[in-house]
Amino acid sequence: MSASSPQRPLYLADQVRELDRRAMAAENDDFALMRRAGEAAFDTLRARWPQTPRLCVLCGGGNNGGDGYVVAALAAAQGIDVQLVAVTPVERLDGGAAQAARLAQAAGLEPVAWTPALALEGDVLVDALLGTGTHGAPRAPFDAAIARINTHGAPVLAVDVPSGVDVDSGFVAGEAVRATLTVTFIADKLGLHTGPALDHVGEIVYVSLGVTPAAHSDVLPVAWRQSRHDIAVALPTRSPNSHKGAHGHALVIAGGPGMGGAALMTSEMVARLGAGKVTLATDPAHVTASLTRFPEIMAHGVRGSADLAGLVASADVIAVGPGLGSGAWGQAALASALAAGKPCVVDADGLNLLAEGFDGVRRDDWVLTPHPGEAGRLLGCSTAQIQQDRRAAVTALQARFGGVVVLKGAGTLIFDGETLELCPFGNPGMASGGMGDALTGIIAGLVGQTGSLSQAARLGVLIHALAADAAAKAGGERGLLASDLASYARRLANPYQS
Template sequence: MTASSFQRPLYLADQVRELDRRAIDAEGDGFALMRRAGESAYEVLCARWPGIRRVCVLCGGGNNGGDGYIVAALAAADGVAVDLVALKPVAELEGDARRAAELAAEAGVVPVAWNDELTLDGELMVDAMLGTGAHGAPRPPYAAAISEVNASGCPVMALDAPSGVDVDTGHIETEAVAATLTVTFVGDKLGLHTGAALDVVGDVIYAPLGVDPRSHGGIAPVAWLQTRQDLARALPPRRPGSHKGIYGHVLVVAGAPGMGGAALMTSEMVARVGAGKVSLATDAAHVSASLTRFPEIMARGVRGAPDLEAMIESADTVAIGPGIGNGAWGQAALRSVLDAGKPCVVDADALNLLAREESGIHRDDWVLTPHPGEAGRLLGISTAEVERDRRDAVIALQRRWGGTVVLKGAGTLVYDGDRLTLCPFGNPGMASGGMGDALTGIIAGLSGQLASLGEAARIGVLLHALAADAAALDAGERGLLATDLASYARTLANPQPVSSHADHA
C-alpha cells in the first residue's frame, strides 16, 4: 500500500546511517555532507534567533559533534561569541569530526573540556553531544552535561536529536535535553514524533541536505507522517446525486446503565463526520436524553442480546465499547456484535473485555483503538513496556488481534498489517474524559465513506487530532472537552481541495 504523496517517510537510525553512507559514496566527500548539516543548522539558528550575540555549543565525538563544530565555526565567523564545550577531547576525534574541529579552531574558537564544575552560559545552547547513535541511559560525562543544559534555562537547539532520546522509539531512559527545536538531517526519524520524545524535541525541522531517501532502493520507510492535505485527498466534495444510503449505516453500542454520556458523544461524532444513518443501542434510561439532544439519531433501549440482533443486522458498521462496562450488559453486547461478524470499531470497555478472552480471536474486519494501558492488557505486558517501544507494541497488537490497530497517545500510531502511519497533530488538552469516545465515533462515521476500515482509522485519527488543535487554538488547551470537537470535526470533514503542488512540509 502506498502512502499519499503528501506524507513524509520516517526511518530508523540504522537506515539513516545507510543513507548517509550512500550519499557520501556518491559524493566522495563525507566532510561536504557534514558541512551542509552545520550550515543548515546555522541557517535555522539565525532565522529563529536573529541578532543572537552569544551561543554555547556542546560537542561530543563522531559526526554529531562534528556538526556542532561547524555551527561554532560559522557563528564565530559571523561575529557571534561562542563558548565551545568539548565532551570528548579534540585530540581523540577522528575523520570528519576532527576536520570540523580544526575548522572551528581556524575561526578562533577555543574549546573548553567538560568538567562537572563547569557553568554553561550564553543566550542559546546548541546540543551536538550524542545525536542518533545513542541508546539507553547517557553515560558520564554526557548525563551531567544534559542536566546542566536543562538547568541553564536557555533555549536549546538540538542537532539531529536531543541527547538522551532514542530516535527509533522515542523512549527516554533517564533524562534528555529539553530542546526548543530539533534540526534533523538526511532522513526524518520515527522516534522524534512519538512517545516521551514529544516532551523534549520542540519544533522538529527536517533538513534533507540534498538527499532524497525515497530514491534509494532497499531502504523502505518504517512509517509515514501524516499531513493536513491527507484530509482533502480522502474526503473530496460529495456528488450532487448522493443519498444517505451510500454513506453507511453505523450502529453505536454504548452506554450501560449510568454511562449515557459515552453513548451520546460517540453517536454525535458518527453523525457529524457524515455517516448516512446512525443508530444507538443503549440502556433504556438513556434514550430520552438521546432523543432530546440528537433527534437525528435512532436510539433504542436494549436489555440484552435479543434486543440487539435486528439492530446489528441492519447496520453496515458497529462501534462498540464506550461506557458498556465490564458487567453482564457489556459482555452480552460485545458477544452479540462479535458473533454477528459485522465490521466494527472496538474501544474502551470492549477492549478490556477482549483482553480477558482466551479464544484467540483474530479478525481482519475491525479497528481496535487502545490507549497504552489497554494495549498492555491486550498484549499481557505493562503500560511502561508499551510506551518503551510504541512501534513494536502496535505491530504486536495487529499480529495478535488482526485488523487495524490505533495506538493512542502522544504521536498516535495506526497499523493495518501493511503500513504504519503516525499522526503528528493533537495537543495536551486532549487528556480529558470522552476523547476516546469521540475518536471511536469519527472512525466509525468515516467507515462508510472511505475505501477500507484501515483508511477510516487513519483519516479518523487525523481528523480527531486536527479538530482538537482547532478547538485549542480558539479557546486554549485547559478545559477542552470531547464535545467541543464536534463542530470542528464537521468543518474539517469538508476540506477544500488541494492541488498536487501543495506544500508537502
C-alpha cells in the same frame, strides 16, 4: 504510498546512517556532508534567533559532535561570542569530527573541557552531544551535561536529535535534552514524532542536505507522517444524487448502566462525520436523554443480547465499547457485536473485555483503538513497556488481533498490517475524558463513506487530532472537552466547503 503524496516518509537510525554512508561515498569526501549539516544547523539557528550575541556549543564525539564544531566555527566567523565545550576530549576525536574541531580552532576558538563545575555561557545553547546511534540512558559525563543544559534556562537547538532520545522508538531512558528546536538531517526519523520524545524535540526542522531518500528503492520508509491534505483526497464532494443509504448505517453499542455520556458523545460524532443513519443501542435509562439531545439518532434501550439481534443485523458497521462497563450488560453487548460478522470499531471497555474474556479472537474486519494502558492489557504487559517502543507495540497488536490497530497517545500510530502511519497533530488538551469515545464515533462514521476500515481509521485519527487543535486554538488546551470537537470535525470532513 504514492510518490505524489504530501506525506513525509519516516526512517530508522540504521537506514539514515546507510543513506549517510552512500552520500559520502558518492561525493568521495567524508567531510562534505558534515560541513553541510553544520551549515544547515547554523542557518536554522540564525533564522530563529537572529540577534543572538552569545552561543554555547556542547560537543560530543562522532558525527554529531563534528556538526557542533562546524556550527561553532561558523558562529565565530560571524562575530558571535562562542563558548565551545568539549564533553568528549578533543584528542579522542577522529575522522570528520577531528577535522571539524580543527576548523573551529582555525576560527580562533579553543575548546573548553567539560567539568561539572563549568558554567555554561550563552543566550542559546547548541546540543551536539549524542547522535542517532545512541540507545539507552546516557552515561557519564553526558548525563550531567544534559542535566545542566535543561536547568540553564536558555533556548536549546538540538543537532539531528535531542541527546538522550531514541530516534527509533521515541523512548527516553534517562536524561534527555529538552530542545526548543531540533534540526534533523538526511531523512526524518520516526522516534522524533511519537511517545516521550515529544516532550523533548520542540519544533522540528528537516533538512535533506541534498540527499534524496526516495531515490534509494531498497531503503523503504518504516512509516509515513500524515498530512492535512489526506482529508481532501479521501473525502471528495458527494454526488448530487446520493442518499442516506449510500453513506453507511452505523450502530453504536455503548452506555451501559450509569454511563450514558459515552454513548452520546460517540453517537454524535458518527452523525457529524456524515454517516447516513445512526442507531444507538444503550441501557434503557439513557434513551430519553439521547432522544432529547439528538433526535436524529435512532435510540433503542437494550437489556441484553436478545434486544440487539435485529439492530446488529441491519447495521453496516458497529462501534462498540464506550461506557460498556465490565458487567453482564457489557459482556453481552460485545459478544453480540462480534458475533454479527459486521465491521467493528472497538474501544474502551470493549478492549478491556476483549483482553479479559475473548482469548484467541482475531479478525480482519475490525479497528481496535487502545491507549497505552489498554494496549498493555491486550498484550499482557505494562503501560511502560508499550511506551518504550510504540512501533513494536502497534505491530505486535496487529499481528495478534488482526485488522487495523490505532495506538493512541502523543504521536498516534495506525497500522493495518502493511502501512504504518503517524499522526503529527493533536495537543495535550486531549488528555480528558471522552476523547477516545469521540474518536470511535469519527472512525465509525467514516467507514460507510470510505468503504475501507484502514482508510476510515487513518482519516479518523487525522480529523480527530486536527479538530482538537482547532478547538484548542479557539479556546485553549485547558478545559478542552470531547464534545467541543464535533463542529470542527464536521468542517474538516467537508474540505471543499467554501
